[in-house]
Amino acid sequence: MDISNRTVLIIGGTSGIGLGLARRFAAAGSTVIVAGRDTGKVDDLETVRIDVTDPGSVARARDEVLGAHPELDVVVTMAGVLLQEDLRDPDHFATAETTIAVNLLGTIRAIDAFTPHLIGRGGADLITVSSGIAFLPFPLMPTYGASKAGVHAYTEALRPQLAGTGVTVTELVPPAVATAGQEKVNPAALPLDSYLDEVIDLLTRNPTPKEIIVKAAERLRWAERDGTYESLLEARSRSLATLPGSGR
Structure with missing residues (x-):
């Protein structure tokens, strides 16, 4: 994938991986717009406010972006919550609803908003963001894993549906x-810049892999294939001891 001289919208790009990726695209010579609920955190890139759980907000953001940038040819959908x-506790259901609304339905809504434009371009890139947890659950965040597994499955269906467009x-x-406190939950979390170095190396290969999987994500993505799934899941389940009153 060419990441220079592109016009890129990163939905969920006002912090963390999204903002880091936005700055890498910009440094490569692309025009970058970042979208999110809290655009006040970004002062070095163009921003647009979007709430992916609100159809009206998504439509307004689409119209604003395409009005200013009809040449838009890359859309990255990575708005998400990690809860x-x-x-x-039955009260967890509210958290589950929020997670699905943002991570899965929000991704689908954003894709739907921009797909007609991207098809009309005749040459464009759409990047979805799942997670290693989509393939090897982290029991402390069950609905997060389910939502990201949904993003993966949706992406796998989207690719053949858009083939030829x-x-x-x-x-x-x-x-x-x-980012976002992940280093507190997981001391093995990758430094952001190291992660982005690997991502850009993979993303700019020709042909671009259909999945961008850095080295640290390979053991999660291929755990079932490699026969390590059960042992890794057991190890990851130890995090449940941090839940209040767990007695674990």
């Missing part, structure tokens, strides 16, 4: 990266 849940569909599969 812990105690499944023994000129829109290339790529899935980013991050491991734990040291």
Whole structure:
């Protein structure tokens, strides 16, 4: 994938991996717009406010972006929340609803908003963002894993549906990266810059892999294939001891 001289919208790009990726595209010579609920955190890139759980907000953001940038040819959908849940407590359901609304339905809504434009371009890139947790659950965040597994499955269906339209569909599969407090939950979380170095190396290969999987994510993505799934899941389940009153 060429990341220079592109016009890129990163939905969920106002912090963390999204903002880091936005700055890498910009440094490569692309025009970058970042979208999110809290655009006040970004002062070095063009921004647009979007709430992916609100159809009206998504439509307004689409119209604003395409009005200013009709040449838009890359859309990255990575708005998401990362929330812990105690499944023994029925009140967790509100957290589950929020997670699905943002991570899965929000991704679908954003894709739907921009797909007609991207198809009309005749040559464009759409990048979705799942997670290593989509392939090897982290029991402390059960609905997060389910939502990201949904993003993966949706992406796998989207790719053949858009085949022949000129829109290339790529899935980013991050491991734990040291943003948004991940380093506190997982001391092995990758430094953001190290992660982005690997991502850009993979993303700019020709042909671009359909899944962008850095080294640290490979053990998660291929755990079932490699016969390590059960042992890794057991190890990851130890995090449940941090839940209040777990007695684990």
